[in-house]
Amino acid sequence: MRLYGVQNQYFCKHNMAGIYIHIPFCRKACHYCNFHFSTSVLHHAEMMQAIGKEAVLRKNYLTEPVTTIYFGGGTPSLLPVEEIGLLIGMLKDTYLITNDSELTLEANPDDITTEKLAGWKKAGINRLSIGIQSFREEDLKWMNRAHTASQAKNCILLAQEAGFDNLTVDLIYGTPGLSDDDWLENIQFATALGVPHLSCYALTVEPKTALAKKIDMGQLKNVDPDIQARHFSILTKTLAEKGYEHYEISNFAKPGFRSRHNSSYWQGVPYLGLGPSAHSFNGKSRQWNIANNALYLSALTQNNIPFEEEVLTPQQMLNEYIMTSLRTIEGLSPEKIQDNWGKTALEELKNCMEPYLRSGKIVGMNGNYCLSEEGRFLADGIAADLFQL
Numbered sequence: 369m370r371l372y373g374v375q376n377q378y379f380c381k382h383n384m385a386g387i388y389i390h391i392p393f394c395r396k397a398c399h400y401c402n403f404h405f406s407t408s409v410l411h412h413a414e415m416m417q418a419i420g421k422e423a424v425l426r427k428n429y430l431t432e433p434v435t436t437i438y439f440g441g442g443t444p445s446l447l448p449v450e451e452i453g454l455l456i457g458m459l460k461d462t463y464l465i466t467n468d469s470e471l472t473l474e475a476n477p478d479d480i481t482t483e484k485l486a487g488w489k490k491a492g493i494n495r496l497s498i499g500i501q502s503f504r505e506e507d508l509k510w511m512n513r514a515h516t517a518s519q520a521k522n523c524i525l526l527a528q529e530a531g532f533d534n535l536t537v538d539l540i541y542g543t544p545g546l547s548d549d550d551w552l553e554n555i556q557f558a559t560a561l562g563v564p565h566l567s568c569y570a571l572t573v574e575p576k577t578a579l580a581k582k583i584d585m586g587q588l589k590n591v592d593p594d595i596q597a598r599h600f601s602i603l604t605k606t607l608a609e610k611g612y613e614h615y616e617i618s619n620f621a622k623p624g625f626r627s628r629h630n631s632s633y634w635q636g637v638p639y640l641g642l643g644p645s646a647h648s649f650n651g652k653s654r655q656w657n658i659a660n661n662a663l664y665l666s667a668l669t670q671n672n673i674p675f676e677e678e679v680l681t682p683q684q685m686l687n688e689y690i691m692t693s694l695r696t697i698e699g700l701s702p703e704k705i706q707d708n709w710g711k712t713a714l715e716e717l718k719n720c721m722e723p724y725l726r727s728g729k730i731v732g733m734n735g736n737y738c739l740s741e742e743g744r745f746l747a748d749g750i751a752a753d754l755f756q757l
């Protein structure tokens with residue numbers, strides 16, 4: 369594809385930034401997980417000090433005020449609350465963090481206690497993302513999760529009693545053994561408790577995971593895409609009826625409860641990623657830290673940050689915009705494409721979109737192009753077809 373009049377400014381027009389902190393420890397390895405983590409938590413205190421040091425060493429990476437901080441992983445809720453509080457204090461001393469910032473912490477049900485909730489609140493956390501995945505014991509065992517169904521059910525009430533109204537739960541669908549009715553009950557359990565945001569993911573069998581190996585060896589059943597499509601349809605219908613906005617393929621929110629941090633990713637807002645395996649983006653390049661706890665710790669003792677970097681080409685930026693914008697309710701803006709990548713780029717993209725417009729998988733809405741419900745389930749494949757080479 370030829371790119372004329374490229375300005376490459378799409379990703380640089382934001383007067384805000386985010387910080388992501390990767391806490392690379394988990395109590396147990398979930399069979400399906402391909403994130404970076406260790407089940408040995410011995411060095412958690414050193415790790416938090418190293419992450420704090422990285423924050424200071426990279427203080428010039430972000431030039432915009434920080435409006436969101438996100439503790440992900442891994443399992444940040446495993447850590448003593450004091451360590452979370454200390455790091456937040458250090459970030460506040462180092463970066464310009466706005467008073468109304470969103471501070472999210474990912475928590476697993478088995479870590480959620482009244483004491484921890486109070487500690488997180490005191491440290492400044494104002495949003496919890498709870499890794500429920502399922503309210504059914506058999507699914508949790510199948511996934512090798514560390515928590516039980518009763519912990520999954522109780523922790524939401526505990527969080528609400530502690531004053532965490534802004535919370536989201538993660539649920540997984542399309543697991544073998546989860547019937548349509550079971551899935552509907554899982555969704556309804558969360559909505560009945562008034563959870564204002566849900567992130568729901570189709571189970572994906574990632575290469576090299578325990579799940580992939582068990583399926584290969586015939587020990588576990590593989591996922592069925594038809595069942596996943598049915599679950600997705602149950603999900604979108606149920607949550608629409610209950611007043612949740614389907615604002616991104618996997619994300620649903622009551623008005624006012626969208627994730628500000630994740631929305632920033634989809635809008636191309638710059639962010640700094642701290643900790644092993646964390647990714648950063650500054651509008652021009654992507655960086656990713658080494659995904660190895662020992663090597664990360666040893667590099668930081670020498671004041672080095674072990675990362676790799678890729679400077680994005682205009683095509684890569686365009687493809688990222690196509691992928692992320694199509695996943696959101698706002699869709700892909702032809703005006704933005706023309707302004708940033710030129711008229712020819714827009715014309716070529718429209719040609720590629722033609723079959724999807726004819727089949728109704730992409731529809732025009734408010735001057736933008738959006739995925740229809742049928743298109744949303746096929747989002748990744750459609751975006752890949754539209755990528756410009």
Ligand code: SF4
Nearest residue numbers: 394397398401441442
């Ligand atoms: S708790 Fe989360 S990060 Fe840890 S193994 Fe399970 S899915 Fe992966």
